[in-house]
Amino acid sequence: MKKTIQKLMAALLAVAMLCAMAIPAFATDGDATATAAATGTGSITIENAVTNQTYKIYRILNLEYHADTNSYRYTANGAWEGFILRENNNFKLDKETGAVTWINTNPENNGTAIQQIANSAGKYAEYTPNNVQEDGSAKATGITLTFSNLPLGWYLVVSDLVDLDKGALCSIGTTDPNAVIREKNSKPTIEKEVYEGDTLGYSNDAGIGDTVKFQTRIHVTDGNPTNYVLHDTMSKGLDFNEKSVTVLLMRDPKTGGSNYGGNLTPGTDYELVTSTSDTCTFEIKFLKALKPYDYIQVDYSATVTSDAVIGTTGNDNKAVLTYGNNSTTTESSTTKTYVWEMGVRKFANLGGDDTNHALADAEFQLYKKDGDTQKYAKFVETSTTSVYKLTGWTNNATEAIKVKTPANGNITFEGLDAGTYYLEETKAPVGYNKLTAPITVVIDRGTLPTVASQTISYTVKYGDTTADDHVVRVENKAGTVLPSTGGMGTTLFYVIGGGLMVAAIVLLVTKKRMENK
Known part of the structure; x- marks a missing residue:
C-alpha cells in the first residue's frame, strides 16, 4: 500500500540554557589522587509533560569538588568516557586527572552546538555495546514531572516514545541546581x-x-x-x-x-x-x-x-x-480522482481532397467485459450537442444506449475509468457498410501521480493507433451488401423469373398447336 507513516519528531527543548549549559574550563593542580567530595544534589523538572509517557535521564558528566585545590571539575560518568573521547571537537579529557573541559570554539551555551551534542549523546546511549544505563526513569502522571535528589552534573533527558537522538541536555550545578525543561509537543x-x-x-x-x-x-x-x-x-x-x-x-x-x-x-x-x-x-x-x-x-x-x-x-x-x-x-492533506473521456470520429475517404468526409447517422454502442459478462454503457446527452455522459451499466444489450453521429461525424463519451472498452457500430449510414466487428479501445493513463506536484496525461489506443487527442477514428467504406436469402430482392427475382417461365411455356404450347394445324 502504502506510504510510510510520518515519524514522531517531538523534541524536548531546554528553557534555561545559559547557565545550565556552561562547562567551566577551570585549571587543575595536577594532583590526580585528590579525593573528590560530594557537591550536593539538584533536580530536573519537565513541564508540559505528556501524561503516561515515560521520561529517562542519563548523567553524562559528574560535577566534583576538590577541597585540596578548592575547585570544581567535570568528569565523565562511567560508560560515558567513550562518548567524551569521541566528541573531541567539543571536549578535552585529561586522562591524568579525569577532568573534562570545553574546547569548542562556540560558546558553551550555543543552542546549535548543544543540540548536536544531545543528538550524538542519544545515539551513543542507544548503542547497546556502550553499556549505558539510565540514571532515572519515571512516568508522568500529570503535566509536570520532577526528578529530585540528583547528583550535580550534565544530563541527557529523553522520552521513551521519542528517539534517543531527539533529547535535550541540561546541567544542574552549584549556582543553579534546579533545572527546568519544557516539553515541546509536536503538532498532530x-x-x-x-x-x-x-x-x-x-x-x-x-x-x-x-x-x-x-x-x-x-x-x-x-x-x-x-x-x-x-x-x-x-x-x-x-x-x-x-x-x-x-x-x-x-x-x-x-x-x-x-x-x-x-x-x-x-x-x-x-x-x-x-x-x-x-x-x-x-x-x-x-x-x-x-x-x-x-x-x-x-x-x-x-x-x-x-x-x-x-x-x-x-x-x-x-x-x-x-x-x-x-x-x-x-x-491539509488532499487526494485526486481522475475521470476520463473518449471521442469518436465517423468518416469516409472519398478520395482527392475529401479524405476525411464526416458521416452522419452512424449508430454506436459501448460495452466492457467483466469476466464472461458484457456490460453495456448507458448515456445521457449533455447540454453540449453530441457529448454523452455515462449514467451506468447494464447486462442487457437491449437496454444499451445507441448513440448517433451528427452531421460533423463527432461524438464524445464522458465519465469513463481507465481500461478496455469495445466500440460497436450497430448501424451504418445509408450507402455504407457496417463494421463487421467491434473496435477494441484502451484508455491508458500511464502512472498515477504520487504527489501534488506531479502531472498526469492519458491516451486512447485502438488497433495500432495511439491517439493523444483521445479520438477513435472510424472509417466506413461505401458499397452494397448482397441481400440475404428470403430478402425482398430474391422474392422479386423469384416472382419475375417464375412469370417468365410460365410465359415461355404458353408461347411454346401455342406454337406447337399452330404447327399442327
Missing part, C-alpha cells in the same frame, strides 16, 4: 489517501457511478489532545456515503503492536456531522478524550457523480484537522 498530523485497486496513494481514477474508497489517518502527538475534529471536503464530483464510515483506534507504530482500541462507536466515541457550519462535506468530532500518541484510522467512501470534472484536472478530496482550545488547524 493528518494524512489522507485514496485507493486505486488495493493500493493507497495520492491519486486514483474511476468512472461515473463508481465507488471510491478513502482513508485518513490522524497521529496524535500533542501532550494534551482535546477538541479534535476531522473536516473533510469533497468536490462536486464526489458524493459522500455516510454509512461507509469506520473509525479505528490504532497503536502508535513506534511502540509496536497492532490496533488495540478496535472500531470506535459512533455516538459514544465520535460524532459524524454532515450539516456543518463551514463548507466541508462532513466532520468527525471525537467525543472521548484521546491520548498522546494515539493513531486513528478513518475509512469512508464516495460515489463519482455526473458533476465530476473530466480530464487531467481531477476531483479533489481535502481533509484537515482542528484541535485544542483554540481550534488550531493542521495543514
Whole structure:
C-alpha cells in the first residue's frame, strides 16, 4: 500500500540554557589522587509533560569538588568516557586527572552546538555495546514531572516514545541546581489517501457511478489532545456515503503492536456531522478524550457523480484537522480522482481532397467485459450537442444506449475509468457498410501521480493507433451488401423469373398447336 507513516519528531527543548549549559574550563593542580567530595544534589523538572509517557535521564558528566585545590571539575560518568573521547571537537579529557573541559570554539551555551551534542549523546546511549544505563526513569502522571535528589552534573533527558537522538541536555550545578525543561509537543498530523485497486496513494481514477474508497489517518502527538475534529471536503464530483464510515483506534507504530482500541462507536466515541457550519462535506468530532500518541484510522467512501470534472484536472478530496482550545488547524492533506473521456470520429475517404468526409447517422454502442459478462454503457446527452455522459451499466444489450453521429461525424463519451472498452457500430449510414466487428479501445493513463506536484496525461489506443487527442477514428467504406436469402430482392427475382417461365411455356404450347394445324 502504502506510504510510510510520518515519524514522531517531538523534541524536548531546554528553557534555561545559559547557565545550565556552561562547562567551566577551570585549571587543575595536577594532583590526580585528590579525593573528590560530594557537591550536593539538584533536580530536573519537565513541564508540559505528556501524561503516561515515560521520561529517562542519563548523567553524562559528574560535577566534583576538590577541597585540596578548592575547585570544581567535570568528569565523565562511567560508560560515558567513550562518548567524551569521541566528541573531541567539543571536549578535552585529561586522562591524568579525569577532568573534562570545553574546547569548542562556540560558546558553551550555543543552542546549535548543544543540540548536536544531545543528538550524538542519544545515539551513543542507544548503542547497546556502550553499556549505558539510565540514571532515572519515571512516568508522568500529570503535566509536570520532577526528578529530585540528583547528583550535580550534565544530563541527557529523553522520552521513551521519542528517539534517543531527539533529547535535550541540561546541567544542574552549584549556582543553579534546579533545572527546568519544557516539553515541546509536536503538532498532530493528518494524512489522507485514496485507493486505486488495493493500493493507497495520492491519486486514483474511476468512472461515473463508481465507488471510491478513502482513508485518513490522524497521529496524535500533542501532550494534551482535546477538541479534535476531522473536516473533510469533497468536490462536486464526489458524493459522500455516510454509512461507509469506520473509525479505528490504532497503536502508535513506534511502540509496536497492532490496533488495540478496535472500531470506535459512533455516538459514544465520535460524532459524524454532515450539516456543518463551514463548507466541508462532513466532520468527525471525537467525543472521548484521546491520548498522546494515539493513531486513528478513518475509512469512508464516495460515489463519482455526473458533476465530476473530466480530464487531467481531477476531483479533489481535502481533509484537515482542528484541535485544542483554540481550534488550531493542521495543514491539509488532499487526494485526486481522475475521470476520463473518449471521442469518436465517423468518416469516409472519398478520395482527392475529401479524405476525411464526416458521416452522419452512424449508430454506436459501448460495452466492457467483466469476466464472461458484457456490460453495456448507458448515456445521457449533455447540454453540449453530441457529448454523452455515462449514467451506468447494464447486462442487457437491449437496454444499451445507441448513440448517433451528427452531421460533423463527432461524438464524445464522458465519465469513463481507465481500461478496455469495445466500440460497436450497430448501424451504418445509408450507402455504407457496417463494421463487421467491434473496435477494441484502451484508455491508458500511464502512472498515477504520487504527489501534488506531479502531472498526469492519458491516451486512447485502438488497433495500432495511439491517439493523444483521445479520438477513435472510424472509417466506413461505401458499397452494397448482397441481400440475404428470403430478402425482398430474391422474392422479386423469384416472382419475375417464375412469370417468365410460365410465359415461355404458353408461347411454346401455342406454337406447337399452330404447327399442327
